[in-house]
Amino acid sequence: MTTTTWITEPGSSWPQPAPLEFFGFPGGEWSIRRTGDLDTTQDLVVDVRGSGTDDLVRAGIAASFARHAGMRTVLLLPYLPAARSDHDEVMGAEVYATLVNGFGFDHVVTIDPHSSFSAGLYDHLTIADHTPFVTAAAGTWQDRTDAVSGVIAADKSGSLHAASIATALGVPMFQALKHRDPATGGLTGFSVEPLPASGQLLVVDDICDGGGTFLGLAGVAGIPKERLGLWVTHGIFSGSAATTLPEAFSFIASTDSVPSTADFTHFDVERQPLLTSLLAAIADHDSPKKD
């Protein structure tokens, strides 16, 4: 279970655990109860990591409780469920957004959504900036090794985001391409622009699932793994990714948006905690704009 409840002063990025607990009825339904005094002048923040259906339903239960208690409600949903299912016959992105919208949160906060289409399906959505996380990760990596000399966009759809990261780091961006068969999920047709002969190269993308995108890219890049790093905002790392990715990348960094169970034996994945930044995005949203 990844659903956590917090209370915050409106506008604060420093939450306290909410005196609430979820419990299940014998029939399988979720509910919530107080475990102490609850200050209902504060915001109730519900924090869901990953896309577990029970976690999402618990979030809805918490929102209902808080609304009836007169509290403002905030949902932290850093990984938008099924955001990649935004163009096929099955539009999972719509289904999850409809579910979450039905919970009636006053604010929903995410980070690095897969597409503007998927993000646009959500009511009251604030998108936190993931750039500082990527630049911090790049800084950590180059402190240990050599200067980052370029950012690689893992595919066409990620090129705008990768370009903004390259700008933030003051380095050029290089475009990689791939083709995914929608029927099988199989990947073919990898290519990448000519890459610099020295310096560290950081591949930047929103999601790593099974890692095929990044292994295919590393294969055509022909760059030794000591010079190749990977940033993904949402690190699922499914299947064999935890063993195959470290064979191609010497540095892998992500956030804690998804409760990945990947076993990166003998390899440290830098996972940057999101909580305070997601809350800060709400505080920024709330504060009056200065001219």
Ligand SMILES: O=P(O)(O)OC[C@H]1O[C@@H](O)[C@H](O)[C@@H]1O
């Ligand atoms: O190749 P894997 O890791 O399975 O999938 C991740 C890729 O699939 C895309 O939708 C994501 O944006 C990313 O480029």
